[in-house]
Amino acid sequence: MSERNFNMRLKSTYEGNNNVIASLEVEHRVKGKWQPLDLGIASPGFDIFVYSVFACQHRFFRVNCAERKLLLNSAEGSIVIGADKDWNMExxxxxxxxxxxxxxxxxxxxxxxxxxMQQCPVSVNIREAPVTESTITLD
Structure with missing residues (x-):
């Protein structure tokens, strides 16, 4: 198990033929509790990094659903990144x-x-973690 774990989750609704975001709520886990994510200039750098990966994955998920004529009403998502003591993504x-x-x-x-989703520019520009998993379900 990684020494440092970063968890975020989102809930989103969409509108139109391009799955444009109508509403978006993002939370991150801090000391075992879910809190709204509120990024700013004083935000920890690794939180910004995790959200960058998450936002890029979310964009590629919703845009490519629309490209395949799969119009979303809503979605939930999660990301978990594990890092070692030297902040290397595991x-x-x-x-x-x-x-x-x-x-x-x-x-x-x-x-x-x-x-x-694997072609998301943020993901392409990071060193691949030894353990990676991406899944989606559409109902």
Whole structure:
């Protein structure tokens, strides 16, 4: 298990044919409790880093759902990043669960969306963690 663990979760609603964000709530776990994420100039750098990865993954999730004509009503997501004592990323887990307003997802759609999420510019520019996992479900 990693010495440092960073957890965030989100709830979002969408509108239109491009899955534009209508509402977004992001929380992070601090000392075992969920708190609203409020990034600012005094925010810890690693919190900003984790949110950057999460926001990029979320964008690629919702945009590529729309590209496949899978229009989302809402979604929940989570990210967990584990780091060692020297802040080297050891694990990355991302999951999104979307509620479809229209469309029906095939396994091909899910595989496509997951592969596109791997192309998120933030993820592409970080050293790969030894343990990575990305999953999505669409109902």
């Amino acid at each position: 694990s990355l887990q991302v999951h999104f669960s979307g509620q479809l307003g229209s469309g029906q997802a095939s396994q091909d759609d899910i595989d496509y969306i997951l592969s596109r």
